[in-house]
Amino acid sequence: MARILVTSALPYINGIKHLGNLVGSQLPADVYARYERARGNEVLFVCATDEHGTPAELAAAKTGEPVADYCARMWGVQKEIADGFRLSFDQFGRSSSPYNHRLTQHFAGRLAEAGLIEEVSEKQVYSNADGRFLPDRYIEGTCPNCGYDRARGDQCENCTKQLDPTDLINPRSAISGSTDLEVRETKHLYLRQSAMRDKLRDWIESKTDWPVLTTSIAKKWLDDGDGLQDRGITRDLDWGIPVRKGTEDWPGMEGKVFYVWFDAPIEYIGASGEWAEATGQTDAAWERWWRTDKGADDVRYVQFMGKDNVPFHTLSFPSTILGSGEPWKLVDYIKSFNYLNYDGGKFSTSQGRGVFMDQALAILPSDYWRWWLMSNVPETSDSNFTWEGFQAGVNKDLADVLGNFVSRVTKFARSRFEEKVPEGGAYGAAEEALIAELETRVRAYEGYMEAIELRKGAQELRAIWAAGNEYLQAAAPWAAFKTEPERAAAIVRLSLNLVRLYAVLSRPFIPDASKAMLATFGLETAGWPGSVAEALGALKPGQAFTTPEVLFAKITDEAREGFAAQFAGTA
RNA sequence: GGGCCUGUAGCUCAACGGUCAGAGCAGAGCGCUCAUAACGCUUUGGUUGGGGGUUCGAAUCCCUCCGGGCCUACCA
Numbered sequence: 001m002a003r004i005l006v007t008s009a010l011p012y013i014n015g016i017k018h019l020g021n022l023v024g025s026q027l028p029a030d031v032y033a034r035y036e037r038a039r040g041n042e043v044l045f046v047c048a049t050d051e052h053g054t055p056a057e058l059a060a061a062k063t064g065e066p067v068a069d070y071c072a073r074m075w076g077v078q079k080e081i082a083d084g085f086r087l088s089f090d091q092f093g094r095s096s097s098p099y100n101h102r103l104t105q106h107f108a109g110r111l112a113e114a115g116l117i118e119e120v121s122e123k124q125v126y127s128n129a130d131g132r133f134l135p136d137r138y139i140e141g142t143c144p145n146c147g148y149d150r151a152r153g154d155q156c157e158n159c160t161k162q163l164d165p166t167d168l169i170n171p172r173s174a175i176s177g178s179t180d181l182e183v184r185e186t187k188h189l190y191l192r193q194s195a196m197r198d199k200l201r202d203w204i205e206s207k208t209d210w211p212v213l214t215t216s217i218a219k220k221w222l223d224d225g226d227g228l229q230d231r232g233i234t235r236d237l238d239w240g241i242p243v244r245k246g247t248e249d250w251p252g253m254e255g256k257v258f259y260v261w262f263d264a265p266i267e268y269i270g271a272s273g274e275w276a277e278a279t280g281q282t283d284a285a286w287e288r289w290w291r292t293d294k295g296a297d298d299v300r301y302v303q304f305m306g307k308d309n310v311p312f313h314t315l316s317f318p319s320t321i322l323g324s325g326e327p328w329k330l331v332d333y334i335k336s337f338n339y340l341n342y343d344g345g346k347f348s349t350s351q352g353r354g355v356f357m358d359q360a361l362a363i364l365p366s367d368y369w370r371w372w373l374m375s376n377v378p379e380t381s382d383s384n385f386t387w388e389g390f391q392a393g394v395n396k397d398l399a400d401v402l403g404n405f406v407s408r409v410t411k412f413a414r415s416r417f418e419e420k421v422p423e424g425g426a427y428g429a430a431e432e433a434l435i436a437e438l439e440t441r442v443r444a445y446e447g448y449m450e451a452i453e454l455r456k457g458a459q460e461l462r463a464i465w466a467a468g469n470e471y472l473q474a475a476a477p478w479a480a481f482k483t484e485p486e487r488a489a490a491i492v493r494l495s496l497n498l499v500r501l502y503a504v505l506s507r508p509f510i511p512d513a514s515k516a517m518l519a520t521f522g523l524e525t526a527g528w529p530g531s532v533a534e535a536l537g538a539l540k541p542g543q544a545f546t547t548p549e550v551l552f553a554k555i556t557d558e559a560r561e562g563f564a565a566q567f568a569g570t571a
Numbered sequence: 572g573g574g575c576c577u578g579u580a581g582c583u584c585a586a587c588g589g590u591c592a593g594a595g596c597a598g599a600g601c602g603c604u605c606a607u608a609a610c611g612c613u614u615u616g617g618u619u620g621g622g623g624g625u626u627c628g629a630a631u632c633c634c635u636c637c638g639g640g641c642c643u644a645c646c647a
Contacts, residue, residue, distance in 0.1 A: 213575085220642075224573085261647070339641080341640095459595080
């Protein structure tokens with residue numbers, strides 16, 4: 001039995017995520033985790049909210065809540081939505097957890113001892129009105145290059161010129177609009193990633209089976225310009241993990257916190273700690289997933305994320321892990337994704353354009369979303385959500401091919417026999433051909449899932465469903481029943497077994513429907529098929545079943561038009 | 572500006588130097604009647620963005636042009 005550690009990029013705390021966020025990390029991670037569990041492997045699947053940073057503070061200020069309360073509340077909201085999408089996290093933690101505090105401070109201490117932390121004094125813009133230092137992009141002003149009056153301190157969106165906040169003419173705070181700004185000197189810690197460059201490069205170059213997207217982004221950062229740059233890992237903020245060197249104070253760094261991107265990946269480990277605690281286990285339980293000296297050397301660690309997260313997972317976090325000099329588990333495979341667009345454009349939080357996770361669940365069952373998103377997951381390039389495509393995909397694949405198959409089989413069986421798996425008759429050439437085809441397809445499906453080629457996996461699964469309809473059409477039990485009822489009984493017996501098999505195979509993608517299909521036979525779970533022939537004999541004659549309600553109601557044209565109007569956004 | 576990815580049938584995608592470039596959807600025809608007017612079979616449709624080159628052979632490698640997207644480092 002293999003042991004597989006799965007992490008999904010952490011969703012940021014400041015609001016409900018849209019489908020583009022879901023499709024790029026949490027959902028594919030869940031499908032993969034479910035698949036590996038179904039194969040009988042031991043899986044630890046963790047995720048958490050990413051709670052620190054300026055945007056969280058601003059979002060809290062906007063609602064008038066203390067930031068800690070705001071995060072606690074939003075964690076609850078995100079957790080509930082994750083449950084609604086059936087994301088099967090073993091732990092959905094919080095980057096603000098005590099575990100993460102301890103671990104982050106611990107790693108910083110180790111890195112400092114290893115000489116990989118540098119203290120740098122730098123000048124940053126401070127806003128007296130806001131009472132805080134402002135990140136570059138929170139300063140607005142007139143671009144010295146093109147005259148655009150809403151240029152940001154890091155870059156002018158109009159002429160794309162890279163800027164320094166001090167370049168701006170008439171700079172003001174993007175938060176309050178205040179022009180009462182001053183440049184103050186402040187000290188920060190830098191992670192000396194540059195010192196890790198060769199080690200990182202060797203490691204990344206050894207990963208020849210990683211998605212091109214992952215390695216090309218990593219290499220770009222390694223080699224761009226002067227090579228990998230050191231990264232500041234502290235900020236002048238109130239909300240965050242206080243800077244400490246392990247368990248000791250860090251002189252000169254009082255009142256500062258670690259930068260979110262330093263502590264967020266560490267929360268993968270933190271969440272595992274939270275999991276052990278929540279399940280009443282000792283530290284050894286999570287350490288055997290994370291410490292190669294404590295049992296983790298046979299763990300395969302797979303990360304899922306959108307392409308924007310790749311630099312942090314290929315460079316920064318590995319620098320932290322490797323630089324610690326301790327035997328922490330390093331990632332084995334990084335699955336990265338492109339973006340999902342909404343009807344030709346970007347999903348937009350500010351313009352309310354596109355579908356957000358809570359809205360999606362409010363209008364249609366999670367399986368619909370899970371299926372469409374995964375069968376169109378942006379693996380090789382950006383993909384596009386349209387209501388027409390969504391309606392067509394869901395109706396055809398789920399309602400017509402799979403749902404209707406279950407429906408026609410169970411209803412025919414009930415009307416010609418009774419609500420029991422019929423006995424009598426023998427399997428012949430048609431059944432052997434079907435079994436041979438399914439044997440090939442199931443093994444192909446396993447291959448795709450193992451390789452985390454989810455789009456192809458979905459495609460193969462669909463072909464497996466379709467094979468049932470083809471078989472049924474050719475075997476024509478309704479015709480056989482008139483002349484040779486025994487033959488019809490054999491066909492129905494096999495077909496009912498197909499429903500059970502489909503439930504098992506489909507579970508990673510559409511867990512609710514899978515559950516409903518199994519419930520038809522009074523089953524809660526069912527094991528992954530070894531040989532297809534054997535699996536199709538699992539339901540014995542006499543086994544009772546209930547004819548299920550329509551598994552997937554179709555999305556009507558009227559409904560689709562309504563959704564399209566509802567989510568068009570304000571722009 | 573630099574880098575990366577991408578451009579294949581009306582649409583969404585496969586094929587990653589080698590049999591007539593495949594599949595799903597959409598379209599057309601036929602069949603079936605168990606089923607959510609569902610299913611099955613057959614079929615129309617592509618000089619693989621343009622041009623040039625390497626090769627016995629190129630969608631696949633190289634050059635170039637055109638189009639689309641992303642990244643470019645203290646937002647996360």
